[in-house]
Amino acid sequence: MYESKSADNAASQILEQKPADIDTCFERALKMKPCPIGAMGACCRICHMGPCRLVGKDNGREVKGICGADVDTVVARNVVRMIAGGSSCHGDHGRDMALTLLAVANGKARDYRIKDIRKLNKIASILDIETGGRAADDIARDVATALLNDFGRQIGEVNFVRRAPAKTRKRWEKWGIVPRGIDREIVEAMDRTTMGMDADPDSLLLHGLRVAVANGWGGSMMSTEITDILFGTPTPVKAAASLGIFKEDEVNLVIHGHEPTLAEMIVEVVADPAIVIYANSKGAKGINLCGMCCTANEVMMRHGIASAGGLTNQEISLMTGLVEAMVVDVQCIMPALSELSKNFHTKFITTSRKARILGAVHIEFEEDRAREIATEIIKLAIDNFTRRTRGGSHITESRPVIAGFSHEYIEFMQGGRYNGSFRPLNDAIISGRIRGVVGLVGCDNPRVLATGIHKFLALELIRNDILVLTTGCGAAACGNAGYLIPEAALEHAGPGLREVCEAIGNPPILHLGSCVDNTRILTIAAAMAAEGGLSEEIGGMPAVGIAPEWMSEKAMAIGSYFAASGVPVIFGGESPVAASKEVTRIMTEVWYQRFRGALRFESDPESILSLAIDYIDRAREALKLRKYEPGTFSGERVLMDMAARRASK
Ligand code: CUV
Numbered sequence: 001m002y003e004s005k006s007a008d009n010a011a012s013q014i015l016e017q018k019p020a021d022i023d024t025c026f027e028r029a030l031k032m033k034p035c036p037i038g039a040m041g042a043c044c045r046i047c048h049m050g051p052c053r054l055v056g057k058d059n060g061r062e063v064k065g066i067c068g069a070d071v072d073t074v075v076a077r078n079v080v081r082m083i084a085g086g087s088s089c090h091g092d093h094g095r096d097m098a099l100t101l102l103a104v105a106n107g108k109a110r111d112y113r114i115k116d117i118r119k120l121n122k123i124a125s126i127l128d129i130e131t132g133g134r135a136a137d138d139i140a141r142d143v144a145t146a147l148l149n150d151f152g153r154q155i156g157e158v159n160f161v162r163r164a165p166a167k168t169r170k171r172w173e174k175w176g177i178v179p180r181g182i183d184r185e186i187v188e189a190m191d192r193t194t195m196g197m198d199a200d201p202d203s204l205l206l207h208g209l210r211v212a213v214a215n216g217w218g219g220s221m222m223s224t225e226i227t228d229i230l231f232g233t234p235t236p237v238k239a240a241a242s243l244g245i246f247k248e249d250e251v252n253l254v255i256h257g258h259e260p261t262l263a264e265m266i267v268e269v270v271a272d273p274a275i276v277i278y279a280n281s282k283g284a285k286g287i288n289l290c291g292m293c294c295t296a297n298e299v300m301m302r303h304g305i306a307s308a309g310g311l312t313n314q315e316i317s318l319m320t321g322l323v324e325a326m327v328v329d330v331q332c333i334m335p336a337l338s339e340l341s342k343n344f345h346t347k348f349i350t351t352s353r354k355a356r357i358l359g360a361v362h363i364e365f366e367e368d369r370a371r372e373i374a375t376e377i378i379k380l381a382i383d384n385f386t387r388r389t390r391g392g393s394h395i396t397e398s399r400p401v402i403a404g405f406s407h408e409y410i411e412f413m414q415g416g417r418y419n420g421s422f423r424p425l426n427d428a429i430i431s432g433r434i435r436g437v438v439g440l441v442g443c444d445n446p447r448v449l450a451t452g453i454h455k456f457l458a459l460e461l462i463r464n465d466i467l468v469l470t471t472g473c474g475a476a477a478c479g480n481a482g483y484l485i486p487e488a489a490l491e492h493a494g495p496g497l498r499e500v501c502e503a504i505g506n507p508p509i510l511h512l513g514s515c516v517d518n519t520r521i522l523t524i525a526a527a528m529a530a531e532g533g534l535s536e537e538i539g540g541m542p543a544v545g546i547a548p549e550w551m552s553e554k555a556m557a558i559g560s561y562f563a564a565s566g567v568p569v570i571f572g573g574e575s576p577v578a579a580s581k582e583v584t585r586i587m588t589e590v591w592y593q594r595f596r597g598a599l600r601f602e603s604d605p606e607s608i609l610s611l612a613i614d615y616i617d618r619a620r621e622a623l624k625l626r627k628y629e630p631g632t633f634s635g636e637r638v639l640m641d642m643a644a645r646r647a648s649k
């Protein structure tokens with residue numbers, strides 16, 4: 001039996017002191033044996049003739065479901081439903097952001113105002129919305145309306161698909177996966193995977209990709225862009241990360257979940273001198289606002305709010321005994337928090353109608369009363385300060401973090417406001433200083449040494465001169481490990497990557513934000529293709545996605561949109577398609593031929609690393625780039641476009 005624990009230092013210290021009668025996901029992971037049939041994708045419970053378990057042989061023939069569905073069909077349907085589930089989650093997140101933008105534009109959410117007019121104009125111009133001489137609210141109303149139409153559109157194309165490189169779009173057109181409307185594709189996924197519908201694994205999986213593209217270039221991307229418009233496009237900011245961020249003499253308020261709308265208002269209200277005086281009146285020195293999971297990423301990127309970590313730290317944070325209140329909205333919130341909080345003085349507060357948990361205090365968020373609700377929540381936390389019973393976890397270590405690498409800033413840092421471009425990055429890849437780029441993203445997971453595989457891969461990748469872009473709980477894992485600072489480049493990066501980082505002053509691992517902000521990586525990849533000198537499409541770039549500890553359906557959606565966009569993606573853990581050789585082959589090989597991307601599963605961390613490096617080196621070779629050798633680069637910075645490079649061959 002494996003021992004389930006966390007590779008996060010502070011987390012393991014707290015777990016070691018844990019009273020025996022308290023369970024966390026780590027203990028539950030040890031006790032809960034995964035069903036091996038479900039784990040490999042071979043369980044179908046789509047209709048009530050089943051559930052059918054498609055394992056073993058029957059008189060030498062493959063076992064079929066009662067309806068006759070074979071294992072390939074069942075495995076494919078299960079994956080497509082996962083993609084649909086994850087896409088719904090991030091799609092609804094995008095929809096909520098668009099509705100907030102609309103409410104702000106219509107004066108129905110008066111506590112908010114549009115912070116980034118530049119970005120508003122940029123998005124408006126992508127959507128062909130007139131900006132000249134118009135009031136920001138009018139532009140915002142049109143932008144919100146245009147993006148909201150992406151959900152219910154029946155025919156046509158999701159708007160942001162046009163941001164993908166032309167060659168990438170051609171592949172989508174050829175294989176019929178250009179998404180029409182976000183909701184339509186998800187409904188069709190549910191339809192096709194119902195009993196008696198699509199039984200052809202390839203056809204099913206192609207639709208899975210269509211849903212995923214609607215998520216990546218639709219729901220998730222609009223979420224990122226609108227969040228920037230409303231709350232500001234991130235620029236680098238210093239923050240702290242660790243379970244040691246809680247303060248014994250202050251009110252500790254944790255904001256956990258995903259949508260930053262309420263969190264932004266809480267950030268604003270905790271800075272109000274009147275509320276600080278109120279906290280003082282209860283004997284607290286101040287209010288210490290802390291983030292958890294992707295809400296943490298959102299407010300860290302924009303305000304430098306400290307993060308307590310990712311998925312597996314959520315319960316442990318309460319076990320410090322220092323949390324006056326944890327307020328949650330949607331996504332990745334363990335229902336366990338409600339019961340766990342009863343062991344401490346902690347108030348556990350749910351705020352979304354979509355995510356209610358029994359035993360929680362429910363204060364429903366309404367955007368037209370945002371300030372009032374934020375104030376109510378903060379006061380509840382302050383009033384709870386005097387009820388604190390425990391002395392605290394006495395963990396004080398915390399790591400400095402530099403976050404805030406929006407795609408706009410990454411462009412800016414390579415040459416300034418007027419000369420910003422992706423030329424230097426492309427050149428660094430061409431010259432061999434940077435071997436390639438990896439998006440190291442996704443959840444942390446108690447089924448493995450939690451955050452441990454993220455940490456291992458992060459260091460190994462930068463040692464190999466691979467620039468790492470990170471989001472979500474991967475970013476939290478790297479942050480808590482102390483890897484998100486420029487000094488990490490000096491200490492761990494290979495010579496070429498170090499040189500680039502030193503010239504620009506950036507860390508070798510860039511924190512790009514929350515899970516929806518994986519779309520920033522799409523935007524960067526599209527910009528790299530447009531810049532020239534590498535691939536003309538996203539496919540063929542020396543770039544790989546890795547989600548080594550994934551657990552969420554959202555991860556499956558994200559992995560699939562990267563695969564469809566042309567990025568080979570490697571997921572850790574046991575393969576949820578292991579039961580079907582055919583589905584595995586389609587996702588690994590057929591997708592690679594058609595889209596130059598793939599989604600594959602590999603549980604061994606060393607193998608994940610070598611697979612990733614292999615994809616990168618093969619892409620370099622196919623692009624006829626200099627063979628990567630550590631410490632040797634082509635002397636001068638080459639400034640050639642695709643045509644010039646072709647001519648010189
Ligand atoms: Ni959507 S999806 S555990 S918090 S990255 Fe974090 Fe980010 Fe996975 Fe969830």
Ligand code: SF4
Pocket residue numbers: 044045046047048049050051052064065066067068069074194195196
């Ligand atoms: Fe069994 Fe077919 Fe029903 Fe699935 S759809 S549960 S395989 S009978």
